[in-house]
Amino acid sequence: MAKITKANSLGEWFDQRLNTTAFTKVMMTEYWIPKDINFLWAMGVVLAVTFKILIISGIFLLMYYKPDVNLAFDSVNYTIMQEVAYGWLFRHMHGVAASVIFLVIYIHMFTGIYYGSYKKGREMIWITGMLLFVTFSAAGFSGYMLPWGQMSYWAASVITNLFAGGSLEAWGLVEWIRGGFTVNDATLTRFFMLHVFLLPLAIIVIIAVHFYTLRIPHVNNQESDDIDFDAEAEKYLSGDKKNAKVIPFWPVFLSKDFAVLGVFFIFYFYLVFFHFNFAMDPVNFDPADAMKTPAHIYPEWYFLWSYETLRGPFFDMMGMKAADIGLIIFGMAQGIFVVFPFLDRDPDVLPAHKRPLFNIWFWLLLVDLIVLSVYGKLPPSGANAYVGFAATAVFLVLWFALPIITKIDAKRRGAL
């Protein structure tokens, strides 16, 4: 039993019961972050805040949304968009945040890749991060179905169809996922459940784990300097803030995050008010119609690169059907980033500009993903199909090359 005395303040009252002083130290004022960082280190907090915007705007949308094939479209486009006071604002905030959060996730991911923040004890940070990418993708996909427009319906048809596994013809699995032979009311209600309950819950839990994975190996820094956090913290606490290589999470690290957030908000709300079509595809303002296939079916921009690896191989090779090859590469593309820490054979943590071959690899991957994304949206005809195929091939080659080039870099440096 804790020793409870008469408290002189509310803070003290809570401290006796919840140990708030020690908790604040551990979580905020004595949680140490390296000082040598740039604004890319703020992306974690930007993501957390964007996720919060999604939850809050989502709660308001949930008050009026109706998960029923006969009501869904009008509940979004009439009730929320025209009738509910500021309903349009919440929908725009939700739709744009869902799109922008993927941009920030990609920036966050590529920051991690560039600075090597996924190895030597930081593997679990990377893996839980990739789990978040997967759960966010599922949330994005399930959410896109809810307005029950043409793209909602047809994207759902195409993506659930993938579970048949091409020539495996696992139609039973597809029907089980859809709750019917085609995408239907049961599909909508179950994806609604996933979107508003199971996936947000899973995301919140994984975010907590993701934060926790940072505690032991600590946050990386710009030069990948191996910092003795205890000694540096000692320096900071003794008042030698200038020479200490660390800063406390609160208020120093977060003050920088807020400054970055300020700029991010201007960008984000500009999109919300004036430039939202990229996140709310016009085609999805036509109600779902199972009898009318849209001229072009494409996913949201953040899935385009993996979508292109699916349709990139457009001819049969080595006795395999084009569709099967695409499906295999697509499946690989989904999983390969998770094992990144184990494909990088370089034992040192260094930023890419100190790893000659890896540096080239990094920028090639980035450019290749952009090429895949652009050609994932264009109609796959004529020269487009070949560009998509070539970009898919480059994507594959890059991953096979990763263990080799990282090893060469390490050998030349004398680390292996």
Add this chain to the structure above:
Amino acid sequence: MRELKILAVLVVFTGLLYFGVEPYAHTQLHKHVDAPEYSFKDVDGLKGLKGDAIAGAAHVQANCIACHSMEKIGFPKLMDDATSAASYGVVPPDLVTSGLLYNAEYLAAFIKNPAKATQTEHKFKDGAVHPMPSYDWMQPQEIADMVAYLQSIAPKSVTNKEAFADACQRCHAIKYGDMLNGTMASFTPDANIMAYMGAMPPDLSQYIKSRSEQYLHEFINAPQKHLDGTAMPRVGLTEAAEAQVINYMIEVGDSSRDDRNSIGPKFLIYLLIFAVFAWLWKAKIWRDLH
């Protein structure tokens, strides 16, 4: 300095990606057509003839009012919508506003040969005929007189909603225009309009969102340009009437547009102030660290 360099890299790559998947992709995904042409030069129109409204009155009353109403000037509908749809295939329009909504050259060409003027001759083959007969047996002067008469009885202006109702609503519903009472359903019952058009003409509630304004102008002005073989007729709206129709679609389908434009800048100014204070606070805290 290094942070600015990183920011520049970020902006360039994000911009490249954005340009590729949005503006560039859209130029590749959509068909390009000529700009709308509102003088209807291609039609077999008035050919410079000046009409006489008084002479036209007699022609219109002798030839048109068996099917068409002109309610505002005392020629009521002879049948309710369902009955006239069953008789003609589609509800014939009231003619009072036609002189205002439709281009005069087009109106003349339409009276002479409706299927040709509407560019839907492909629909009326193998014995099928346009529900409105061609009046090309009349003298060009008589047709010019009828057009002059229709212009003389037309109101000086109509509301956006009236323009939409007269120009589009015989075939198209726009249910968001009146969700509670359903008055913005199409005048022609669904079964008749499906039989007449071959497919259900879409509800236009969200067309302002699903199609760009530019597309709507191009499409309404000459539907065949975008959708080769479509059953949608060219209706010959004047530029002003077409703008009114589209404005009605904005009022109904994008009712938050004014709100967005008025609240948006205020939001951004507030956020700019927030960002300035956030940077000042950050600068104050980090001053001791270097």
